[in-house]
Amino acid sequence: MSEFPVDDSIDLRGVLCPINFVKTKLKLEEMDDGDHLEVFLDEGEPISNVPRSVKDEGHQVLKVIKETDGNYRLIIKKSG
Amino acid sequence: MIADKGEYMENSMPKAIDLAALKTGGLIKQKEKDLFVIRLRTPVGKISADELDKISNISKKHGSGMLHFTVRQGIEIQGIKFDDLQTAKDELEADGIRVGACGPRFRVVTACPGEGICPNGLSPSQEVGLSLDEEFYGEEEGLDLPHKFKVTVAGCTSCCPKPQENDVGFHGQVEPELVEDDCNGCGVCEVTCKEGSIVMDDNGLPIKDDDKCIYCGDCISSCPTDAWVKKRTGLAAYAGGRWGRHPELGKLVAEFLTAEEASALIRKSLAFYKSSGKRGERLGVTINRIGFDKFKEHVL
Incomplete structure (x- = not known):
C-alpha cells in the first residue's frame, strides 16, 4: 500500500480540528523514535492544519498521498 | 471627557x-x-x-x-x-502603571500576539507595536492632532486586530518561493491555498500565480517537506481606515516594509495629518479630500 512500512495507523476521517491533531499527537507519544505512523485525514482544514502542527512538534512528514475518495493519507516519522 | x-x-x-x-x-x-x-x-x-x-x-x-x-x-x-x-x-x-489616552492624539498602539505565540504569526507584532508606542505615544508629533490617530499591528494576513480599520495599520506578510528539489509533489499547498494561487502542473510541481497570492504563507507552513521557503517577509501598511459613524477601510499604501520603514511611515503620516487635516476629521477624510496619490507622495 505504501513505499514506507508503517508501524501504526489511525483513521481521523470525520474528526474535526484540533481533535485530529491531538489524537495524532497522543498516538505518536505511544510510539518509538523513528516509527512510522499512518494517518487518514479529510480534505479541507484537516489536511491544511495537521501536517503543519505535526511539523511544529518536530516530527517529519514523509509522504502525503491523495486517496481516490478525495481524502488524504499521511505518513509521519516520529522524531524526538 | x-x-x-x-x-x-x-x-x-x-x-x-x-x-x-x-x-x-x-x-x-x-x-x-x-x-x-x-x-x-x-x-x-x-x-x-x-x-x-x-x-x-x-x-x-x-x-x-x-x-x-x-x-x-x-x-x-x-x-x-x-x-x-x-x-x-x-x-x-x-506602581509603574501608566495612564492612557483619549482625545485628539496618537493613541495607545494595539497588536495581536504575533509570531512566537500564534501559529499563524508572520511578524513580531508585539515588538513592533511596543516600539511604535514608545516612539510616538505622548510625543510632540502625536499630540494636538485634528482628531484621534489609531495604529495597530497584525501578525499576519488574517488581520485580527483590524489594520484596515485604523488610521494607519500594518500586517505581517511573507513571499513564498519553491525549492523544486525538495518538493515531493504531494499537493498539500494546492489544497491549502485559499486564494487559488497554487495549481499542480502535469509534472506534479506546484505553479504559483503571483497575481492571486496574498502573501499569507499558508503554503510555507503546511508544506510537509519544507519545499516552500520564505523569500522575504515584512509589513503591509494601510492608511485612512476608521470605524465610528461613517466607517471606511484603509487603503494599501506599501508592502514588505521593515519595522524602521513602518515607523517612518507613521512619522510622515502624522506630519501630513497635522499640516493638512482639518479639526475634527480623521486621517481618511483628509486623504479623501487631498487625494490618495498625494498622500502617498508625502509618506513614501
Missing part, C-alpha cells in the same frame, strides 16, 4: 489635581455624578499578572471594584470618586 470640564474642576476641586496631566488624557467622566474612569495605557494589550494585581488593588481601594476591557486592549478602572482621582493616579504611577 474631563478636559471639557476644566473650569468646573478648577473651581470645585478639593485638592490639587494636575491639570497639565489631564491634557494627556486617560481620565474620563462617568455618567454618574462625581465618578470617573481611569483608562490605563497597556500597549499591545500585554500586561503582567503582577501589574494586574496592582490594578486590582487600586480598583478595590478607590474604585467600584469593577474593571472594563476596552475594544482597544486597554483597561479602565471604573467608579473612582473625583476626590480620589489624583491619589489613585499617583498610586498607579508609583
Whole structure:
C-alpha cells in the first residue's frame, strides 16, 4: 500500500480540528523514535492544519498521498 | 471627557489635581455624578499578572471594584470618586502603571500576539507595536492632532486586530518561493491555498500565480517537506481606515516594509495629518479630500 512500512495507523476521517491533531499527537507519544505512523485525514482544514502542527512538534512528514475518495493519507516519522 | 470640564474642576476641586496631566488624557467622566474612569495605557494589550494585581488593588481601594476591557486592549478602572482621582493616579504611577489616552492624539498602539505565540504569526507584532508606542505615544508629533490617530499591528494576513480599520495599520506578510528539489509533489499547498494561487502542473510541481497570492504563507507552513521557503517577509501598511459613524477601510499604501520603514511611515503620516487635516476629521477624510496619490507622495 505504501513505499514506507508503517508501524501504526489511525483513521481521523470525520474528526474535526484540533481533535485530529491531538489524537495524532497522543498516538505518536505511544510510539518509538523513528516509527512510522499512518494517518487518514479529510480534505479541507484537516489536511491544511495537521501536517503543519505535526511539523511544529518536530516530527517529519514523509509522504502525503491523495486517496481516490478525495481524502488524504499521511505518513509521519516520529522524531524526538 | 474631563478636559471639557476644566473650569468646573478648577473651581470645585478639593485638592490639587494636575491639570497639565489631564491634557494627556486617560481620565474620563462617568455618567454618574462625581465618578470617573481611569483608562490605563497597556500597549499591545500585554500586561503582567503582577501589574494586574496592582490594578486590582487600586480598583478595590478607590474604585467600584469593577474593571472594563476596552475594544482597544486597554483597561479602565471604573467608579473612582473625583476626590480620589489624583491619589489613585499617583498610586498607579508609583506602581509603574501608566495612564492612557483619549482625545485628539496618537493613541495607545494595539497588536495581536504575533509570531512566537500564534501559529499563524508572520511578524513580531508585539515588538513592533511596543516600539511604535514608545516612539510616538505622548510625543510632540502625536499630540494636538485634528482628531484621534489609531495604529495597530497584525501578525499576519488574517488581520485580527483590524489594520484596515485604523488610521494607519500594518500586517505581517511573507513571499513564498519553491525549492523544486525538495518538493515531493504531494499537493498539500494546492489544497491549502485559499486564494487559488497554487495549481499542480502535469509534472506534479506546484505553479504559483503571483497575481492571486496574498502573501499569507499558508503554503510555507503546511508544506510537509519544507519545499516552500520564505523569500522575504515584512509589513503591509494601510492608511485612512476608521470605524465610528461613517466607517471606511484603509487603503494599501506599501508592502514588505521593515519595522524602521513602518515607523517612518507613521512619522510622515502624522506630519501630513497635522499640516493638512482639518479639526475634527480623521486621517481618511483628509486623504479623501487631498487625494490618495498625494498622500502617498508625502509618506513614501
